[in-house]
Amino acid sequence: MTTRVEFWFDPSCPWAWMASRWVDTVAAQRDLDVSWKIMSLAILNEDKEVSPEYRAFFPRAMRLTRLVAGVKEEYGSAYVKPLYDALGTRIHPQSRKDWNAIIVESVVEAGLQEEAARLADTEDYDFQLRESHFDGINRVGEDVGTPVISVNGTAFFGPVISPAPTGEEALKLWDGVVAVADYEGFFEIKRTRTADPIF
Structure with a gap:
């Protein structure tokens, strides 16, 4: 069966970036229907x-989220993920700081x-940016960050992971996420983060 996934991200957030790489790995091996949506740490x-x-x-963060929101509205949802991939690669693994160049190169x-x-x-x-942001946040509450992920209609903050798992590890984590999302009474698992993003 196809698993419906909605993924809210802020391009500036390294934790959303890590989780997005994990979802990409899983999507290459499982039947996922992923919708990529913008949210904003600034908002x-x-x-x-x-x-x-x-x-x-x-x-700076608002420039990037406005860019994604505007591209979605003017050019369509199909450009959201390629734009996110282009922005995120420059911002996170490449650690670039020339925001004007990052933006121009990424849209191209x-x-x-x-x-x-x-x-x-x-x-x-x-x-539209705020509408997308609050669509995600209203599903999980205010005491969260990015990413927000919905699996078959059950939304939660996270997972916050570092580094992004690959291969069988990625699938094992995904199966765990689907399992907790399937349980109506599940709300929270958390521990203090002890590692920085490992790209």
């Missing part, structure tokens, strides 16, 4: 007390014209 934390360093990250790699990069700097699709 999630806009009314919260956060450190000045973290708040300084929000404008995703199959769009360079002019699509302008969508990073417009608020025209903020309503």
Whole structure:
């Protein structure tokens, strides 16, 4: 049977990136129907007390989420995942910091014209961005981050993993996630994170 998966991500989040690589590995071996959706760490934390360093990250993060939201609205959902892959590769494993170059290169790699990069700097699709964000967050509650994943209609925050498992390990983790998602009374498993992202 096909497993319906919805995956909400912020391109800036290394934990969402790791989980997305894992879902890609599983999707290559299992029958998954994955919908890739945008959420925003800046929106999630806009009314919260956060450190000045973290708040300084929000404008850059908003450019990337606005870009994805705008591309979805103007060009279609089919471009969301290729754009995420292009952005994420440059931001996370490559550790690049030239955001203008990252944005332009990523839209081109995703199959769009360079002019699509302008969508990073417009608020025209903020309503749709917030709608997508809160669609994910309202399924899991406010005390979470990214990614948010829904499996056959049951949504949860995470998993937070490092490094992304491959091969049989990826499938074993996936089977565990599906098992807990299938249990209506399941809400939370958590332990303190002791590792940084390993790309």
